[in-house]
Amino acid sequence: MSSPRRPETGFTLLECLVAVLVLSLLATGLAKLTVHHDRIVADLESWTAGDPTWFVVQVDDDLARLVGAPATLSAEPPPPLTPPPAPGAFEVTLTAVELQLDPPAATALAHLQEL
Amino acid sequence: MSARRDPLAAGRLAGFTLLELLIGVTVSSLLITISMLAWKPMSRSTLLLRDRALDTTELRLAVESMLQDLGGADTALPTSEPDELHIVREQAVAELAGAWSAGADEGILYALSNGRLERRDVALGTSVTVASGLETFEVERVAGTETHVTLSVGEGLGERQVELVWPR
Numbered sequence: 001m002s003s004p005r006r007p008e009t010g011f012t013l014l015e016c017l018v019a020v021l022v023l024s025l026l027a028t029g030l031a032k033l034t035v036h037h038d039r040i041v042a043d044l045e046s047w048t049a050g051d052p053t054w055f056v057v058q059v060d061d062d063l064a065r066l067v068g069a070p071a072t073l074s075a076e077p078p079p080p081l082t083p084p085p086a087p088g089a090f091e092v093t094l095t096a097v098e099l100q101l102d103p104p105a106a107t108a109l110a111h112l113q114e115l
Numbered sequence: 116m117s118a119r120r121d122p123l124a125a126g127r128l129a130g131f132t133l134l135e136l137l138i139g140v141t142v143s144s145l146l147i148t149i150s151m152l153a154w155k156p157m158s159r160s161t162l163l164l165r166d167r168a169l170d171t172t173e174l175r176l177a178v179e180s181m182l183q184d185l186g187g188a189d190t191a192l193p194t195s196e197p198d199e200l201h202i203v204r205e206q207a208v209a210e211l212a213g214a215w216s217a218g219a220d221e222g223i224l225y226a227l228s229n230g231r232l233e234r235r236d237v238a239l240g241t242s243v244t245v246a247s248g249l250e251t252f253e254v255e256r257v258a259g260t261e262t263h264v265t266l267s268v269g270e271g272l273g274e275r276q277v278e279l280v281w282p283r
Contacts, residue, residue, distance in 0.1 A: 034161070041164055045171040048275040055280045056185050066207050070179070070186040077282055 047073075090114055163273065170248060170268040174275060177232045177246035177266055181279065184223050184234075191262050191281040193254040200225040200254045200264060214238035227252035232266075250274070 187208035209220035221237040267276035
């Protein structure tokens with residue numbers, strides 16, 4: 001005499017495969033995220049690699065410095081800033097001035113004489 | 116005679132057997148142990164990444180702040196205090212900033228205090244912390260023609276150091 005069959009409970013193979021697939025996708029996503037994070041940090045700190053020495057370079061433009069242009073970093077020593085022209089070193093004489101309205105333009109012919 | 120029915124025979128009891136439970140608990144324990152073993156290095160690696168990013172950011176903030184001031188600077192020299200940088204602006208820059216008085220600019224002081232880099236504008240009377248977590252901030256005048264500023268963050272393998280040279 002046989003006993004009646006118990007109802008079968010548990011996961012099917014398909015359910016197990018889907019669960020494993022989802023978990024694998026999650027783990028892969030996490031691993032990729034970590035790798036990308038590592039790469040971003042490496043890019044971020046690339047300028048400090050090898051304990052470097054940086055030269056501070058000012059912008060060679062008086063007006064730009066006046067309005068707050070920051071200095072930049074350079075691996076090479078910068079050239080000296082262009083010295084401003086000595087005041088009164090030249091006598092300037094305008095010999096001809098030409099104005100034009102369309103398009104607006106102005107042209108001047110100047111004569112420089114060193115003092 | 117009793118009329119009680121056998122629940123097993125009726126097929127209504129559908130729980131786990133003791134053996135199934137024991138196997139389930141054993142497998143779960145193994146999975147949890149493996150997960151914990153993998154979690155420890157992962158979390159350490161994540162924390163290390165976070166620290167590296169934070170250190171580099173603080174270092175960059177400190178350097179960018181100094182570059183901003185050095186952009187319109189006339190001189191950048193160490194002071195009599197240890198590891199303190201004194202930046203004096205060009206006259207036109209100081210005048211525009213309202214920091215020119217009595218024919219001079221009192222300048223800006225950078226100094227490290229408890230790992231925090233403080234920027235103090237002496238002329239304007241302002242003070243701000245530009246970066247934190249710095250290990251060193253050294254200022255040195257070399258050969259009378261260059262000012263070297265060394266900044267570092269982090270410790271051990273995570274240490275980062277840069278040297279800035281003001282070539283005037």
